[in-house]
Amino acid sequence: MTSPTISAPPAARGQELSAENEAGLLAGARRSRRNAGYKVWALRAVIVAVWLGSWELTATYLIDPFFYSKPSLIWDRLIQWFASGTQFGSVWENIGYTVLEATAGFAIGTVAGIVLGVLLGRSHYMAEVFSPFIKAANAVPRIVLAALFIIWFGFGISSKIATVVVLVFFAVFFNAFTGAREVDGNVVNNARILGAGKRKILTSIVLPSATTWILSSLHTAFGFALIGAIVGEYAGAKHGMGMLIANAQGTFDSAGIYAGMIIVTVVALLAESVITTAENKLLKWRPSQAQTQIKGI
Template sequence: MTTTAAGTSMSTVDASRRSVGVEETEEGIRAATRRARRRHAARMWLGRILLPIILIGGWQVSTATGVVDKFFYGQPSMIWQALVSLFTNGTAFGSIWFNLAVTLKEAVFGFLLGTVGGIIFGLLLGQNRLLSDICSPYIKALNSVPRIILGSIFVVAFGLGTFPKVLLAAVLVFFIVFFNAFQGVREVNQDLVANVRVLGASPLQVARHVTIPSALTWIIASLHTAFGFAIIGALVGEVLGSQAGIGLIIVQAQGHFDPNTVFAAMILMAVITLVAESLLSILEKRVLSWRPPSRTEAQAI
């Protein structure tokens, strides 16, 4: 009895030691993972800071020493002066805030119109093989038309107001969202669809509970690219003909051989696009909160 009790006690002690060893190993792995993440973040931010310093600094030095002609390519210090002048002195077409609002309104309306149209047509054609086969050659033909030609047609047909810029931005956004929505529907697990139909789900219920949630990842992913194209559509429309907007400022600066103002306007639109990208990322996390983390996201946890 005494020998048995001693053996049981030693087994318990060994088990406890192994448990403590496993816990220490797991804690060590987690600590090493945290250190690796911190090192990666430090290197990432260091690279992000050094890259523009090297590029802008090299640009400034090359133009200051005459290696690159600043008359044609601008100069970072003069671009900063042009940016400050836009906000302090305004433009010939009103304040910079007014022109930013005009361009942003055109881009946002075009983005919304193109997104809604792309999602609707993508879902319809993705679920209907016959309709997809009928419309496929016409959609491909429309997608092959150069957008600048469409912009010229819109300006001629609808004038210099907001509507032709919204249309051009919507066309650029539409095809990006449409093809992603279409492919997202085609990638839905058909076994899952069949099981839901066996349970008595109507076509509307299948679309609501299976097709749309499955395609949502594709659709949201396309929006990141789509907003940038909405900005491009609005700017191209303004370059072709407008009464206000950042595109008109760029055209005027081009006519005056002023590359610094052109670059300053480009910086403004880049900042707006980055802000919109951040907002879309927040939207993606909220809308797709039900989705399991991807491999990259899981590694970051």
């Protein structure tokens, strides 16, 4: 005599099928996104190859490479710098100075921009008081400030960090200010009714709500940090990539100018990837695009 088989309730079977379908849709969305990423990178590679090839041919047969250089000469200059160094020391040493200036100024400018942006964003009265001063300071040309900082602090690293701080501060400040202003007033009022004080509201509601605004500004801010370091070194320095670019300009070395620009660009892209990774970890609570699309089906 065989014992009767016990089947799962229809509701349980429905839940299992729903979970399997959702997992399949997620896997398909990830696979589709991965394939689209491969196509994007392939198209980018083709664009770069066509651009460099056309530049090389044009500079060889149509235009003077003394003024416009060409990819082969830029590649030779990069090999020379990394293999034999420059007349101002190792290229790694110069990269290190620029990265140090940009990183230090970025950290100081970011902290100052977040603190003042959030505080003024939550205080309408203080925002009204300081608004014209902030706008006036933001309107001052950065190249003028770089020259002024060199007079104040000399040709050392301090003047470059000061230039970086000024550029980074305003990029972060306005985003932090807007993020603090955009906090839902109903949420803040409910928290006050429940007994939350100003510090608790600031740390538990305002800062988390402004995090997306702040993190989005960091991508632009580090680019400004590198620009500030290069501008400061270009105005006057003993080390750094900006100084190498300025020296290449003074000696009509167009290949050296492009080589310095490429190195700075690579550093900026590496920093961008680090910031993006940190942003993704800090914003794990946000639903992914694939999950959002599936839920909307």
